[in-house]
Amino acid sequence: MLHDVPLLQRIFFVTRRLNYFVAVSGLFFCGTSYGHAMEDKLVLMPAPASIHQEEGSLQLTPGMRVTYAHFHDARLEGGLDRALRRLEYISGQPRLQVAAGNEGSAALVVDVKGAGGAVQSLDEDESYSLVVSSTQIQLSAPTVVGALRGVETLLQLVACDHGACHVPAVRIEDTPRFRWRGLMIDVSRHFEPVSVIERTLDGMAMVKLNVFHWHLSDDQGFRAESKRFPKLTGMGSGGQFYTQEEMRHVVAYARARGIRVVPEFDMPGHSVSWLIGYPEFGSSAAPTELPAVFGIHDESLDPTQEKIYKFLDALVGEMGGIFPDAYFHIGGDENTGKAWRENPKIAAFMKAKNIQNTDALQAYFNQRLLPILKKHGKHMIGWDEVLTPGLPKDVIVQSWRGGDSLAKGAREGYSGILSAPYYLDGMKSSEEHYLADPIPADASLTPEQKALILGGEVCMWSEQLNWLTIDSRIWPRTAAMAERFWSPADRRDVADMYRRLQTTSLQLEMAGLTHISGPQRALRSLALSREPVALGVFASVLEPVSFHDRYQAQHTNATTPLDGLVDAVVPDPPSRFEIREQVDAVVGGSDLAEAGRLALVARFRSWEEAVPALTELASQSPRMPGAAVRVKQLDQLAKVGSEALGYLKADKRPPNGWSEQQLQVLDEAAKPAGMVRFTFLPSLRKLVEATAK
Numbered sequence: 230m231l232h233d234v235p236l237l238q239r240i241f242f243v244t245r246r247l248n249y250f251v252a253v254s255g256l257f258f259c260g261t262s263y264g265h266a267m268e269d270k271l272v273l274m275p276a277p278a279s280i281h282q283e284e285g286s287l288q289l290t291p292g293m294r295v296t297y298a299h300f301h302d303a304r305l306e307g308g309l310d311r312a313l314r315r316l317e318y319i320s321g322q323p324r325l326q327v328a329a330g331n332e333g334s335a336a337l338v339v340d341v342k343g344a345g346g347a348v349q350s351l352d353e354d355e356s357y358s359l360v361v362s363s364t365q366i367q368l369s370a371p372t373v374v375g376a377l378r379g380v381e382t383l384l385q386l387v388a389c390d391h392g393a394c395h396v397p398a399v400r401i402e403d404t405p406r407f408r409w410r411g412l413m414i415d416v417s418r419h420f421e422p423v424s425v426i427e428r429t430l431d432g433m434a435m436v437k438l439n440v441f442h443w444h445l446s447d448d449q450g451f452r453a454e455s456k457r458f459p460k461l462t463g464m465g466s467g468g469q470f471y472t473q474e475e476m477r478h479v480v481a482y483a484r485a486r487g488i489r490v491v492p493e494f495d496m497p498g499h500s501v502s503w504l505i506g507y508p509e510f511g512s513s514a515a516p517t518e519l520p521a522v523f524g525i526h527d528e529s530l531d532p533t534q535e536k537i538y539k540f541l542d543a544l545v546g547e548m549g550g551i552f553p554d555a556y557f558h559i560g561g562d563e564n565t566g567k568a569w570r571e572n573p574k575i576a577a578f579m580k581a582k583n584i585q586n587t588d589a590l591q592a593y594f595n596q597r598l599l600p601i602l603k604k605h606g607k608h609m610i611g612w613d614e615v616l617t618p619g620l621p622k623d624v625i626v627q628s629w630r631g632g633d634s635l636a637k638g639a640r641e642g643y644s645g646i647l648s649a650p651y652y653l654d655g656m657k658s659s660e661e662h663y664l665a666d667p668i669p670a671d672a673s674l675t676p677e678q679k680a681l682i683l684g685g686e687v688c689m690w691s692e693q694l695n696w697l698t699i700d701s702r703i704w705p706r707t708a709a710m711a712e713r714f715w716s717p718a719d720r721r722d723v724a725d726m727y728r729r730l731q732t733t734s735l736q737l738e739m740a741g742l743t744h745i746s747g748p749q750r751a752l753r754s755l756a757l758s759r760e761p762v763a764l765g766v767f768a769s770v771l772e773p774v775s776f777h778d779r780y781q782a783q784h785t786n787a788t789t790p791l792d793g794l795v796d797a798v799v800p801d802p803p804s805r806f807e808i809r810e811q812v813d814a815v816v817g818g819s820d821l822a823e824a825g826r827l828a829l830v831a832r833f834r835s836w837e838e839a840v841p842a843l844t845e846l847a848s849q850s851p852r853m854p855g856a857a858v859r860v861k862q863l864d865q866l867a868k869v870g871s872e873a874l875g876y877l878k879a880d881k882r883p884p885n886g887w888s889e890q891q892l893q894v895l896d897e898a899a900k901p902a903g904m905v906r907f908t909f910l911p912s913l914r915k916l917v918e919a920t921a922k
């Protein structure tokens with residue numbers, strides 16, 4: 230029994246809702262899990278492959294002992310030490326002591342067969358089993374990585390009530406569905422300090438992700454120190470880059486958590502930063518400064534020069550020594566070919582070699598890169614565009630264009646990973662990301678072709694974020710995708726996902742991520758240092774518009790301040806799903822209809838109460854352009870909702886024309902303003918339409 234869950238939710242709402250809703254009604258707003266008996270359910274994310282809950286639990290008491298059945302190494306010991314420290318923090322009890330001795334009397338027995346790969350491979354065995362009885366926890370795994378996965382599950386099982394903590398009796402057998410479960414971070418468009426990378430790796434380990442794809446170079450910056458080619462960062466990073474020591478540290482930090490690090494050096498396009506210091510490798514006259522403008526630049530490495538392959542040989546060799554992973558990401562995306570077409574020497578080269586077009590020239594470039602990577606013990610991975618005729622079958626294609634292109638690769642015999650539905654900057658809901666499967670149920674692939682789909686990768690492009698806002702863009706949505714990649718395919722219950730996600734979100738924040746505290750701080754700053762209560766109400770029902778919509782509104786570039794309302798609000802805040810469930814309960818007349826109605830009444834009232842303070846703030850703050858429009862709409866929408874509930878409660882039809890008027894208000898509120906959008910408009914529409922029935 231996880232009696233602590235409601236308490237955790239309460240803490241969640243205190244933090245997420247900035248104290249406001251708890252003040253108006255802790256009772257009504259007790260969770261996205263509205264409609265579900267959460268007390269009886271475990272909160273594990275990602276859900277394990279198989280779990281049997283049994284009677285009873287093991288109570289954690291001071292002086293309990295942990296022992297290794299036989300194998301242990303520094304990595305396992307370090308992982309366990311970190312876990313026990315977290316457990317101490319969760320439980321408020323002194324740490325369990327790791328000590329040799331009789332297995333029978335130990336509270337936790339860790340039974341690991343061996344270290345696993347010296348360099349973690351795609352085939353690392355990450356399985357584990359966790360058996361908890363009222364007297365002992367047995368964690369067994371073939372490898373240290375498997376044990377690390379099991380330890381995370383164990384921590385998620387710990388529940389506290391009445392001043393004591395316990396672990397419910399369970400039998401868990403767990404293994405991932407996909408071998409490649411990644412998160413990519415672009416550190417070129419905006420740089421991220423090592424501390425951000427570290428805490429992101431901590432979060433990844435908590436939800437069992439296993440690949441950190443580090444997008445280290447792009448037009449706006451080359452972020453990896455090269456001693457062979459010092460002008461790469463010397464002139465192409467604006468002084469923001471990782472030293473070799475820092476990169477080695479990140480690799481070790483990730484390995485300690487069972488995470489591979491795949492570096493990406495994007496080429497031949499997206500390479501302006503390379504050319505600032507080394508214009509001789511370019512196909513056209515290179516800019517002398519890093520471009521502030523994002524998007525696709527025409528500059529490109531020149532594939533016709535022999536010296537570029539010597540350069541790349543040396544660079545891959547140098548970076549390959551820092552990043553031991555078997556895969557080396559060469560990017561390969563969005564090369565326009567314009568600089569190649571316009572360069573007479575390159576045109577002459579193409580003619581002499583009978584290279585028909587720039588796609589074929591890029592295929593030539595890739596073919597030249599392959600033996601270089603091979604020489605340094607690396608397999609190639611690249612974005613969709615690398616998939617060209619004649620590519621060897623050990624190349625992995627990362628699909629950012631969609632499932633169809635992934636399936637096409639698989640039909641041709643290429644391994645692939647899916648990223649298209651997992652772009653965080655699209656500002657989609659956790660639900661939408663969660664339901665997108667690397668191998669959809671209707672995929673027309675043979676079992677052999679399906680086996681080529683290695684998994685998925687969440688992508689965090691950084692044009693519109695910085696180190697202050699990155700966490701709230703990555704978390705908690707990435708946890709939902711981590712479950713898609715780890716758990717059985719039939720795990721698709723969205724309500725249950727949201728029920729667990731809010732607890733997982735809190736756990737991530739407690740472990741050091743700042744996706745809850747960061748936006749709070751941002752709102753406090755936006756509120757001109759006043760208590761941001763009204764702003765919290767406002768922010769709780771707003772989310773940022775998509776990357777493209779923001780770009781349309783703002784033409785975001787590298788100098789755009791990222792400190793507005795759009796940066797302080799978070800994608801898919803709990804309100805979206807909560808209001809949907811509450812409206813569904815009211816409209817569907819379920820057992821929860823009255824509770825849902827009361828919750829909505831209180832919510833609409835809280836909006837109206839926030840409006841005067843918001844109106845004042847919107848008129849004073851230079852950082853909330855367009856907010857005044859949204860404030861006015863919030864006021865109108867609160868009235869729409871309250872009136873609709875009134876008619877439904879009285880079982881009375883509204884007067885002629887009322888619905889049309891309300892729907893007009895909703896239509897207006899759906900139009901772009903302030904780079905933020907309301908989370909609840911479809912649900913409110915449903916409520917209005919229900920009055921006519």
Ligand code: ACM
Pocket residue numbers: 562563612629
């Ligand atoms: C990409 O989004 N250009 C990989």
